[in-house]
Amino acid sequence: MVRARDLKERERSEETQRLRQVENELKDPKNFLEYLVPRPLRLVLTGFTAASCLVATLISGSQLLQVLQRGDAPPDASTLLVNVTGTVLFAALFVADQRAAEARVERRTQVRAAQIRLGDREVLVNAEGERMSRLKEVDADWILRRLERWGRRDVMPFVGPAKGAILAGLVAERAPSLAVEVGTLAGYSALIMGKALPPGARLISIESDWKWALVAKRFVWQAAQGEKRSKAEGERMGRVDVWWGDARRQLPGRLSNQRIDVLFLDGLPRQYLEYLQAAEPALAPGALVVADNAGVFAEGGLRDYLAYVRSSPLYQSRFVASTLEWRDDVPDGLEVSVFIGGDGYRQ
Ligand SMILES: C[S@@+](CC[C@H](N)C(=O)[O-])C[C@H]1O[C@@H](n2cnc3c(N)ncnc32)[C@H](O)[C@@H]1O
Incomplete structure (x- = not known):
């Protein structure tokens, strides 16, 4: 006793x-x-x-x-x-x-x-x-909440929760084996996409600024640690890798032997067409190409890109309306293009 x-x-x-x-x-x-x-x-x-x-x-x-x-x-x-x-x-x-x-x-x-x-x-x-x-233990959701607070406060050009939810839905629906993002910044959209990936899938996010690549690598690593802990509860996040470099050079070089199922473009608007053309030989038949800021930059930096995907026989393209990050009153959206060229178009 x-x-x-x-x-x-x-x-x-x-x-x-x-x-x-x-x-x-x-x-x-x-x-x-x-x-x-x-x-x-x-x-x-x-x-x-x-x-x-x-x-x-x-x-x-x-x-x-x-x-x-x-x-x-x-x-x-x-x-x-x-x-x-x-x-x-x-x-x-x-x-x-x-x-x-x-x-x-x-x-x-x-x-x-x-x-x-x-x-x-x-x-x-x-x-x-x-x-x-x-x-609370850090996981992807915790980091996303922190990034949202930072983004809202300092008006950071993250994709934001509204377009982020659409992006996550598109990725989950397409269930890619390999997704590629151009423009990581702090890793907000990379984490959103990583969470929507099916088990075993991989996201490669390319960032040209080494300081941002390092910041994103840290957040992605932290999120992965958290996800490992919560694996027991059945939650998991796809593998996310951050590559440092200019996507226009990385895409044709390092990814030439792989098939990209989802490509998310969020770098410099006037370079979108170059990113797409660099990635095109590696796009899988039926790949989804999503371009951010297709509303706000439609008449500016994205004009050539939008003209290309909307007129090319290689794509079926549509605009998905949303709002600009952190601004419910400013219309914006994503251009979602399905690559219908398939492997045959390369011959
Ligand atoms: C709008 S931010 C990306 C936001 C991020 N996707 C998100 O939603 O959290 C654009 C990023 O693209 C990067 N960038 C610009 N040109 C690039 C290029 N040629 N290759 C790779 N990244 C580039 C910039 O350094 C910047 O960090």
């Missing part, structure tokens, strides 16, 4: 410890000073030095007073001055350190509250009734 109670008690304290550990995950970013002199040691040092300087100030002050009272020699106030300066300086450092720590705690509380509000953090109550919280 006693053993059972002890065991329960131990389990409870282990659980509390585990949750406390989890709670600590949002630690303050450590700066260089923090590594050299940790805060508790800093407080002892500054507090002790301030107190010593205060004692020294009192002693040198009383000595100076005695000299003044005796009136024998012109008093030397330099020691008193050094001690007063030391007291003020170290007391100020002590208070500033305390205030900075309080501000960090306050900021951390605000960040946590915002994360709970946004659904990124879950609240738990342990066996002792203590309320704790932890960040």
Whole structure:
């Protein structure tokens, strides 16, 4: 009976410890000073030095007073001055350190509250009734939500949720073995497409800017880790690879021996036709070619591209209306073209 109670008690304290550990995950970013002199040691040092300087100030002050009272020699106030300066300086450092720590705690509380509000953090109550919280594990959906917040705030040219839902539907319906995207940016549309891929399928997303290629690689990797964890629950994401380079050179070169089932064009509008023509020899019969911003750039950068897919006997093309990313009031859409050329057209 006693053993059972002890065991329960131990389990409870282990659980509390585990949750406390989890709670600590949002630690303050450590700066260089923090590594050299940790805060508790800093407080002892500054507090002790301030107190010593205060004692020294009192002693040198009383000595100076005695000299003044005796009136024998012109008093030397330099020691008193050094001690007063030391007291003020170290007391100020002590208070500033305390205030900075309080501000960090306050900021951390605000960040946590915002994360709970946004659904990124879950609240738990342990066996002792203590309320704790932890960040939800990162998966593709979590990253997509974060990218959407970033996109909306900074008006990033991601495909956005409205056109993204259409794109995901098209990819899921076509069920490609290989999908290719031109223009990765941070990987928003790549993740949307990756989630819609059937098991075993692959998406190659090509990005010409190496900084964005690195950003996207990180998000895609994080999402893949999350998806691996949730595989047990039956969820999975197709394999997504980010290639760095100009799609006009990558497409004919690296993909010449493969068959592309879905091609999503979202690079520079005036280059869409070049991307398509570079990919054309690798398009599978019945491949789906989807071009973003076919509404807003119809009379601008996409004019030649749209004229080509709408008049070429190799394609059956239609416009799917939607709205511009982050702007429900601005019409835009996707040009969806089915490649009907098949392998025969190449002879
Ligand atoms: C509109 S953004 C892509 C947005 C992304 N598809 C999304 O929805 O999240 C266009 C991207 O295409 C890239 N890009 C421009 N020209 C390119 C090219 N020739 N080859 C590959 N990527 C290119 C740009 O660097 C930019 O990151």
